Amino acid sequence: MARAATTSDAFNAVAEPQRRRILVLLKGRERPVNELARALRITQPRTSKHLRVLREVGLVRVREAGQQRLYGLDARGLEPVHEWVIGFEQYWNENFDRLNAYVKGLQEKERTDGRRR
Amino acid sequence: MARAATTSDAFNAVAEPQRRRILVLLKGRERPVNELARALRITQPRTSKHLRVLREVGLVRVREAGQQRLYGLDARGLEPVHEWVIGFEQYWNENFDRLNAYVKGLQEKERTDGRRR
DNA sequence: TTGACATATGCCGATATGGACATATCTTTG
DNA sequence: CAAAGATATGTCCATATCGGCATATGTCAA
Numbered sequence: 638m639a640r641a642a643t644t645s646d647a648f649n650a651v652a653e654p655q656r657r658r659i660l661v662l663l664k665g666r667e668r669p670v671n672e673l674a675r676a677l678r679i680t681q682p683r684t685s686k687h688l689r690v691l692r693e694v695g696l697v698r699v700r701e702a703g704q705q706r707l708y709g710l711d712a713r714g715l716e717p718v719h720e721w722v723i724g725f726e727q728y729w730n731e732n733f734d735r736l737n738a739y740v741k742g743l744q745e746k747e748r749t750d751g752r753r754r
Numbered sequence: 755m756a757r758a759a760t761t762s763d764a765f766n767a768v769a770e771p772q773r774r775r776i777l778v779l780l781k782g783r784e785r786p787v788n789e790l791a792r793a794l795r796i797t798q799p800r801t802s803k804h805l806r807v808l809r810e811v812g813l814v815r816v817r818e819a820g821q822q823r824l825y826g827l828d829a830r831g832l833e834p835v836h837e838w839v840i841g842f843e844q845y846w847n848e849n850f851d852r853l854n855a856y857v858k859g860l861q862e863k864e865r866t867d868g869r870r871r
Numbered sequence: 872t873t874g875a876c877a878t879a880t881g882c883c884g885a886t887a888t889g890g891a892c893a894t895a896t897c898t899t900t901g
Numbered sequence: 902c903a904a905a906g907a908t909a910t911g912t913c914c915a916t917a918t919c920g921g922c923a924t925a926t927g928t929c930a931a
Contacts, residue, residue: 639770639886639887639918639919639920640769640770640771640887640918640919641771642887642888643887643888646769648768648769648771648774649769651765652757652763652765652766652769653756653757653888653889654757654758654765655889657765657838660842661841664841664842664845669907669908670907670908670909671906671907671908679890680890680891680892681907681908681909682890682891682892682893682908682909682910683889683890683891684908685908685909685910686889686890686909686910687889688908688909689909689910690888703898703899703907704897704898704899704906704907704908705898705906705907705908706907706908706909710842710845712842712845712846713845713846715839715842715845715846716846718835718839719836719839719840719842719843721774722832722835722836722839723836724778724781725777725781725827725829725832725836726836728781728827728829728830728832729829729830729832729833756888756889756890756916756917757888757889757917759917759918760917760918770918770919772919786877786878787877787878787879788876788877788878796920797920797921797922798877798878798879799878799879799880799920799921799922799923800919800920800921801878802878802879802880803879803880803919803920804919805878805879806879806880807918820877820928820929821876821877821878821927821928821929822876822877822878822928823877823878823879
């Protein structure tokens with residue numbers, strides 16, 4: 638199966654650090670390419686390429702504004718990511734860890750007793 | 755910068771569909787490799803390799819159990835992913851979209867008026 | 872010890888990806 | 902129209918990753 642292309646899977650698209658930073662920069666307001674490039678301290682072509690990926694995967698939208706192109710956030714594509722990861726929330730919670738250990742302990746005991754029986 | 759290795763970055767580790775499925779399967783209880791392979795309908799070596807990545811990145815832990823090795827979930831590494839994505843929650847909300855459009859409209863008007871002045 | 876399991880690993884090939892650099896395209900302005 | 906500015910794209914290279922397959926390693930039972 639390998640992984641889906643960065644241009645078609647949000648999980649893969651945001652696996653790239655710079656793209657995550659771009660999305661963060663786009664919170665609240667649109668920004669032109671050069672501004673993003675400066676903010677990230679990376680070259681303009683590189684920025685454009687990341688933006689293209691983000692555009693194709695649907696995480697940003699573009700708007701022509703005279704000489705420049707304003708990129709804006711379209712975070713809806715991140716919802717599936719959130720949906721997936723939220724399903725694990727209980728598992729990184731300390732209280733749950735304790736409960737989990739407790740249950741595991743019971744199960745262990747159960748198994749041991751079972752064998753002994 | 756490229757992206758961090760799958761073995762060192764949770765974002766990249768879970769960018770692989772099969773690895774996400776493995777983590778889901780490990781919710782609630784530990785499982786041996788073969789069981790995971792069967793459930794995912796992929797080969798055992800492939801499963802072992804994914805598990806190795808997940809182990810190195812810290813999302814699962816192993817426990818020797820006689821002949822088999824039981825893999826268990828350690829979701830703490832997913833918390834940063836959640837932290838990041840939750841920061842976008844407001845942006846995929848419809849109400850926010852409307853508010854956003856409204857604000858954008860105001861800003862646009864502002865700019866236009868500014869120029870005209 | 873031998874055989875049957877269960878799992879991990881090494882090697883190979885195919886491919887996606889990201890970065891650098893040069894350059895094309897489009898818009899605005901003089 | 903020419904020049905400048907903003908952005909996109911093509912080419913080339915290096916590398917990470919994934920899958921398949923064969924095989925090594927480790928464990929348990931007879």
